[in-house]
Amino acid sequence: MTYCQEKKIPVVPGCSCASDIERALELGLTTVKFFPAEQLGGLKMIKALAAPYTKVNFMPTGGINAENIKEYMQVEKIVACGGTWMMDAKAIKEKDFDKIKKLTEEAVKSMLGLTLQHVGVNASPSTSKEVANQFATLFGGSTRETTKGYFGSESIEVMNQGGGTHGHLAVGAYNVERAKHYFETKGFNFDETTAKFDATGELKFIYIKEEINGFKVHLVRRTSR
Structure with missing residues (x-):
């Protein structure tokens, strides 16, 4: 040592x-x-x-x-x-290197724990609550107000002012820093100004710079593991 x-x-x-x-x-x-x-x-x-x-x-x-x-x-x-x-x-x-590649890719997928955490839908401030109520009825949930809009269910966020042209997607990961590095190797760039950290200094939230077909995408630490 x-x-x-x-x-x-x-x-x-x-x-x-x-x-x-x-x-x-x-x-x-x-x-x-x-x-x-x-x-x-x-x-x-x-x-x-x-x-x-x-x-x-x-x-x-x-x-x-x-x-x-x-x-x-x-x-x-x-x-x-x-x-x-x-x-x-x-x-x-x-x-059989194809099999080895497949096993390795499966291991990486399990390690990252990527999942669609929620979908963000853009709406105007005058209609966002009504839209959220409709989603809450559709999914059998309840409406919850946030600083930027409403959650119409745990998986649908209705934004007064959305981050993307149409909305955003929240991708959950076990470890955001690890997932960020993985996506960087795939050619994605991140907006460091959007990074949020927890009390221990661990990255818990960050947006990808580019929109995908009108949707912004951000990584977030999974709320359920």
Whole structure:
């Protein structure tokens, strides 16, 4: 560990208990690899360790797979997961790189947890409440007033002054910073002036610069995980 630090090489120490974490903290390291994760108690153990070690982030490996990675990545203290299921041994032997690509893409999708959180519909200040009431009736919900308009249901927001030509789409993600980086690799640009952060400094909201067919799109931390 000290050699890597002296050479300014990023290092993530492997930890399996509180004593290991204490040693990492003594070296000023606050991100640790938790291994073997599932065999040591999985999420329950990570949450138990995270409670007293509030400054520590975890990278679990060992027993992570396509089924449970989604549960792991919903925990804010987990910065990444490692697993070998994406590199299927048979696919490697047969050089089936299409399968490896598919498994990797599925893992990324699970990690991001992208979902359509709500749709924003533009309306005039004089009609926005009436429009919201109609949506509330349609979806069996109730109208809720906000600073910019009304929610006609949990999934429909009627805006007095919308962000896009026609409205906007709110895309939920487990981690907004992670989703932002992913979309940047896909060529999207973000309006940094719209960024909002929580009390810990974590990004929780930001708009994509470009409209898509008249709709603005913003990322938002998922309200349900």
